[in-house]
Structure formats: structure tokens, C-alpha cells
Amino acid sequence: MGNEIIRNIKYLWDSILENVYPKEDKCPICNSYIDEGEMLCRNCRCKIxxxxxxxxxxxxxxxxxxxxxxxxxxxxxxxxxxxxxxxxxxxxxxxxxxxxxxxxxxxxxxxxxxxxxxxxxxxxxxxxxxxxxxxxxxxxxxxxxxxxxxxxxxxxxxxxxxxxxxxxxxxxxxxxxxxxxxxxxxxxxxxxxxxxxxxxxxxxxxxxxxxxxxxxxxxxxxxxxxxx
Ligand SMILES: [Zn+2]
Missing domain, CATH: 3.40.50.2020 (Rossmann fold)
Structure with missing residues (x-):
């Protein structure tokens, strides 16, 4: 019973985190996927x-x-x-x-x-x-x-x-x-x-x-x- 409550709380917490910090990394300018460890996609970075x-x-x-x-x-x-x-x-x-x-x-x-x-x-x-x-x-x-x-x-x-x-x-x-x-x-x-x-x-x-x-x-x- 106690564990179930903890699991439910964790699920709820993970769901909140997933919304706040989406797992997919997308370029904030063009919304395309970016390479791991990068903050902008290559295409946008090249335009700077x-x-x-x-x-x-x-x-x-x-x-x-x-x-x-x-x-x-x-x-x-x-x-x-x-x-x-x-x-x-x-x-x-x-x-x-x-x-x-x-x-x-x-x-x-x-x-x-x-x-x-x-x-x-x-x-x-x-x-x-x-x-x-x-x-x-x-x-x-x-x-x-x-x-x-x-x-x-x-x-x-x-x-x-x-x-x-x-x-x-x-x-x-x-x-x-x-x-x-x-x-x-x-x-x-x-x-x-x-x-x-x-x-x-x-x-x-x-x-x-x-x-x-x-x-x-x-x-x-x-x-x-x-x-x-
Ligand atoms: Zn981009």
C-alpha cells in the first residue's frame, strides 16, 4: 500500500518533469532535432x-x-x-x-x-x-x-x-x-x-x-x- 502511494507519487513527479524538461532535444529556433550535447541544430548554428x-x-x-x-x-x-x-x-x-x-x-x-x-x-x-x-x-x-x-x-x-x-x-x-x-x-x-x-x-x-x-x-x- 505504502509502496503504491510512493510509485504513484513518483509517476506523477516524472510526468511533471517530462513536461517541464522534455526528453527530446529540439532546436529552440527551428524545432528540428539537435545532436547530443548541443543547444542549437547544425543548420541554425551555421547561420550565426x-x-x-x-x-x-x-x-x-x-x-x-x-x-x-x-x-x-x-x-x-x-x-x-x-x-x-x-x-x-x-x-x-x-x-x-x-x-x-x-x-x-x-x-x-x-x-x-x-x-x-x-x-x-x-x-x-x-x-x-x-x-x-x-x-x-x-x-x-x-x-x-x-x-x-x-x-x-x-x-x-x-x-x-x-x-x-x-x-x-x-x-x-x-x-x-x-x-x-x-x-x-x-x-x-x-x-x-x-x-x-x-x-x-x-x-x-x-x-x-x-x-x-x-x-x-x-x-x-x-x-x-x-x-x-
Ligand atoms: Zn535550428
Whole structure:
């Protein structure tokens, strides 16, 4: 009798698990079967256009290197959109795995990872920050800790219709370093993670805030690169 109850509970538990974690591994982009140990099918993986060089973002007295894994098109764009707007966290795992491969192959060294923050309002609306998801997954892949050391203090106004200069101005007062934990990052090398880089203004102001607060060096890593 007791065993039967246990068996029934186990069956129920296995059924739940099977629904949550389907045994068949399918590509989250095209739904075709994937090879064991892979997260994307070969066909989709072949379509990714990886970035071969980094970019430097400079303004006033600061310059930061930004690494991006791939161009924001095709499969990468689909992965970012599914992570950002459809809560498909498996896409975050895939992007962060590609990001980890990228930094390992280039031997980029740093002390810890942080991420581009959302404003409190945007965070409540979405329920999660896609850059934080990427940072946490990247932490699992690299063994480097994540430290939340940036804050978004004001909402970004609509960038549509603004020229380059005003886009930068629009973001210049949006981010600040978390000064309560400066002891943890003074003299450290920090990697800032974001999903997509477009003008570079967001990445620049985040990096500048940390540098001004005492970081030794700051690098930026994005899953994708758009426009620049
Ligand atoms: Zn596929």
C-alpha cells in the first residue's frame, strides 16, 4: 500500500518533469532535432555571423573595449528577442554559452561580471532583466562571480528620431555605480554584460560610472552587435 502511494507519487513527479524538461532535444529556433550535447541544430548554428574584431568606444577622457559575440541578425536576433520578450530562458543559456566561448578563445581576463541594469519600472514590467540572465549564465560557464554594481536611476526617453549626439545626451544621466559596495570593485577588472550594443552609449556610461567609482579596468561584452 505504502509502496503504491510512493510509485504513484513518483509517476506523477516524472510526468511533471517530462513536461517541464522534455526528453527530446529540439532546436529552440527551428524545432528540428539537435545532436547530443548541443543547444542549437547544425543548420541554425551555421547561420550565426560571428564578430571577428572588437570596437573601442571613446568619449571625453575614457575609452573602453567592447566585445560582441555575433552580429544582430538571423538566429542571434531570434535568440535575443525570445529571451527578451518571450521569457524563453533557454535562449539566454545558448547566448551565454556563445559569449563564454568567445571570451575563452580570446583569453579575456577579469575579476567579476556585472550587467547593464533596467530601471525599477522596466524590471517590474518585464519581471526580469535579460542582461542579468545572461550575466548569471555566463558566471556558470566561466566560474566568475556576478556583482550587481550598477543602477539605472532614470528611464531612457524614446530614442526614435534623435540624432547620434542627442542619443548620447539622452543616456548620459541614466546610470550610476552602486557606491555602497565600492570596496568590492575598487582596483578590480569588471566585465559588463549586455544583450545588444547599438550606439554604444549605454555601455559607455555604465563603464564610465564604474571606472569613476574606482574600477581598475572595465570591458564590455554583448551577445550581439547592431549597426556600429
Ligand atoms: Zn535550428
Amino acid at each position: 555571423k560571428f564578430c571577428k574584431s572588437n570596437i573601442k568606444i571613446s568619449k571625453s577622457n575614457y575609452e573602453f573595449i567592447c566585445y560582441s559575440t555575433a552580429y544582430y541578425s538571423d538566429i542571434i536576433m531570434e535568440l535575443v528577442v525570445k529571451l527578451k520578450y518571450k521569457s524563453e530562458f533557454i535562449c539566454g543559456e545558448i547566448l551565454s554559452m556563445l559569449m563564454a566561448d568567445y571570451i575563452k578563445s580570446r583569453k579575456i581576463d577579469f575579476d567579476f561580471i556585472t550587467f547593464v541594469p533596467l530601471s525599477d519600472k522596466s524590471f517590474k514590467l518585464r519581471g526580469y532583466n535579460q542582461s542579468e540572465v545572461l550575466a548569471k549564465e555566463l558566471s556558470k560557464n566561466t566560474g566568475k562571480p556576478v556583482l550587481k554594481c550598477l543602477k539605472k536611476i532614470s528611464e531612457t526617453k524614446d530614442q526614435i528620431g534623435l540624432d547620434e549626439k542627442n542619443r548620447w545626451l539622452n543616456l548620459s544621466k541614466c546610470f550610476c555605480a552602486n557606491l555602497k559596495i565600492t570596496k568590492k570593485y575598487i582596483g578590480k577588472v569588471i566585465l559588463i554584460v549586455d544583450d545588444v550594443i547599438t550606439t554604444g552609449a549605454t555601455s559607455f556610461y555604465c563603464a564610465e560610472a564604474l571606472k569613476k567609482a574606482g574600477a581598475k579596468d572595465v570591458f564590455i561584452l554583448t551577445a550581439a552587435k547592431s549597426k556600429i
